[in-house]
Amino acid sequence: MTSLAPTIKLSNGQHIPSIGLGTWRSRESDAERAVKDAIDIGYRHIDTAFVYENEDEVGRAVNAKIAEGKITRQDIFIVTKLAGIHHDPELVEYACRKSLTNLNLDYIDLYLMHFPVGQIHKDDDNVHGTLDLSDVDYLDTWRAMEKLVDLGLVRGIGLSNFNAQQTERVLRECRIRPLVNQVECHPGFNQKKLIAFSKQNNIVITAYCPLARPKPDQQWPPFLYDAKAKNLAKKYGKTTAQICLRYLLQLGTIPIPKSVSKSRIAENFEIFDFELSEDDMENMDVYNTGQRLIPFSGMSHHKYFPFNSDF
Ligand SMILES: NC(=O)C1=CN([C@@H]2O[C@H](COP(=O)(O)OP(=O)(O)OC[C@H]3O[C@@H](n4cnc5c(N)ncnc54)[C@H](OP(=O)(O)O)[C@@H]3O)[C@@H](O)[C@H]2O)C=CC1
Numbered sequence: 001m002t003s004l005a006p007t008i009k010l011s012n013g014q015h016i017p018s019i020g021l022g023t024w025r026s027r028e029s030d031a032e033r034a035v036k037d038a039i040d041i042g043y044r045h046i047d048t049a050f051v052y053e054n055e056d057e058v059g060r061a062v063n064a065k066i067a068e069g070k071i072t073r074q075d076i077f078i079v080t081k082l083a084g085i086h087h088d089p090e091l092v093e094y095a096c097r098k099s100l101t102n103l104n105l106d107y108i109d110l111y112l113m114h115f116p117v118g119q120i121h122k123d124d125d126n127v128h129g130t131l132d133l134s135d136v137d138y139l140d141t142w143r144a145m146e147k148l149v150d151l152g153l154v155r156g157i158g159l160s161n162f163n164a165q166q167t168e169r170v171l172r173e174c175r176i177r178p179l180v181n182q183v184e185c186h187p188g189f190n191q192k193k194l195i196a197f198s199k200q201n202n203i204v205i206t207a208y209c210p211l212a213r214p215k216p217d218q219q220w221p222p223f224l225y226d227a228k229a230k231n232l233a234k235k236y237g238k239t240t241a242q243i244c245l246r247y248l249l250q251l252g253t254i255p256i257p258k259s260v261s262k263s264r265i266a267e268n269f270e271i272f273d274f275e276l277s278e279d280d281m282e283n284m285d286v287y288n289t290g291q292r293l294i295p296f297s298g299m300s301h302h303k304y305f306p307f308n309s310d311f
Pocket residue numbers: 021022023024025047048114160161182183207208209210211212213214241242256257258259260261264265267268294
């Protein structure tokens with residue numbers, strides 16, 4: 001029997017598994033194989049995005065596991081994201097249907113606005129857009145996303161890379177509440193203020209770059225490679241990556257580590273059989289530098305750029 005991760009109840013009653021598989025830069029056969037391996041290991045939450053250009057591989061893997069009888073559609077929680085180039089309210093339903101076609105699914109569990117700043121739409125092949133930014137108000141985009149719930153194309157909607165002020169503005173104006181905010185979060189950038197704010201507002205934080213995109217050749221980040229981290233890992237009989245992911249879980253977030261290696265996908269899932277003590281949570285807090293890995297600095301002049309405020 002495959003053992004599964006605990007789930008967290010979202011404000012609309014949906015249950016989201018407390019760890020997901022990230023897929024940014026997982027391409028073609030690697031992405032498909034990684035998602036299949038993850039499902040075999042027990043993952044029931046997969047994170048993709050239109051701009052990752054791998055929705056079709058993710059969908060192929062999920063549908064293969066459904067056909068095999070390993071899972072049913074209801075067992076798995078699929079997250080994908082509206083691209084910046086599709087923020088124009090006129091394009092939102094089109095973009096969502098395009099993601100559904102790519103995934104070969106008839107609904108998405110959670111559809112996130114990838115970033116509060118939109119980009120000019122030229123064509124869909126230009127998935128990353130350019131730094132030609134649009135001035136579409138993310139509230140207008142949000143209202144178009146609400147209609148996707150009405151149409152049954154998505155079960156829930158959420159945000160990504162929103163700051164607290166922007167989130168408050170959505171909460172004030174929305175008809176359908178955002179369920180999660182997916183943001184950069186790891187011991188080096190632990191987001192405690194945004195986590196507290198989100199908790200008060202019944203929004204769950206999904207932690208992206210939970211391992212801070214490690215560079216083993218440079219023994220970086222310190223919370224995976226320094227002597228203190230290694231000693232902590234030894235104390236719990238775990239790896240430093242497992243300590244890091246467990247820390248994020250105990251902060252109340254849902255980590256979505258990316259891997260295409262079956263052994264690391266399995267390693268990252270083995271975080272539900274131990275608990276870090278309060279002292280060791282504090283030992284991990286020390287790694288917080290407040291430095292983002294992904295500052296999206298090319299957009300920093302835009303009026304909806306989210307990272308000019310404290311949180
Ligand atoms: N909403 C947004 O704007 C963003 C969302 N994301 C989402 O978050 C996910 C995770 O973030 P990501 O940027 O991928 O970074 P991660 O912090 O998940 O790091 C991924 C890297 O870590 C390696 N790795 C995985 N597990 C281990 C392990 N146990 N020990 C050592 N190395 C390991 C992987 O290599 P290998 O594959 O070889 O194992 C890969 O190189 C993304 O894939 C994406 O789904 C990410 C960025 C922005």
